Amino acid sequence: MVWPSIALLTFVTLQRLAELLHARRNTAALLAQGAREIAPEHYPYMVxxxxxxxxxxxLLAADRPVSLIWFLVFMVLQSLRVWVLATLKGRWTTRIIVLPSAALVxxxxxxxxxxxxxxxxxxxxxVLPLAFGLPLFALIFSLLNAAILTIRIRAENxxxxxVVA
Incomplete structure (x- = not known):
């Protein structure tokens, strides 16, 4: 049965596209308020x-079954994602944008x-690759993500x- 895989991949794709639009609007609004972008050089690699x-x-998962356990873990992560977005509201972006006048959340x-x-x-x-039974894919992209996040978190911190000082 292929439709659960296609449905899940479609959901994630549409979610990511919607988040990019949301982030672009928030970034423009923050910059208009005097914010500045920090360490933009890593951003194209992250994207x-x-x-x-x-x-x-x-390419690899569209015709694979979805593990119910990993799918449920993924859905818990989605609820946490919504919590983050709801907490940050207009300050959530995909870039490192610092608004000097704003207190830390x-x-x-x-x-x-x-x-x-x-x-x-x-x-x-x-988790998403694991839901499709792709542990090597999960490992490779986890390592790539760790490399990018190491750079990003250092720059953001x-x-x-x-700002706090």
């Missing part, structure tokens, strides 16, 4: 990695983690430290 992950899933999932969105993405990059 390329995420696009390759999604295209790879379409310390409510919602930010009470528990400094970077809950990245925790969700780490989970998604691994340094930028946020300047």
């Amino acid at each position: 390329a990695m995420h696009a390759a992950w999604l295209v790879g899933l379409w 310390t409510r919602g999932p930010y009470r528990f983690l400094s970077h809950p969105n990245y925790a969700v993405v780490i989970g998604e990059i691994a 340094a930028a946020l430290k300047q």
Whole structure:
């Protein structure tokens, strides 16, 4: 039965596209308020990695069955994603955008983690391929994601430290 795989991949694709539009609007609004982008040089690599992950899933997983257990884990991650988006509202972007006049967000999932969105993405990059029985794919993209997030989190933490100081 192929339709569950196609439905899940379609959901993730549409979700990512909608998030890019949401992030673009938020980025423009933040920049208009005097925010600035930090460390944009890594951003194209992050986009390329995420696009390759999604295209790879379409190529390798569209005709594979979906594991119910991994699907449920993925759905828990989606609820956490919604929590992050709802907490950050207009401050959520896919870029590192710092608004000097704004206080750091310390409510919602930010009470528990400094970077809950990245925790969700780490989970998604691994869990969705595992839902399709693709452990090597999950490992490869988890390693690529770890490399990008290492650069990104260092840059973001340094930028946020300047804002708080």
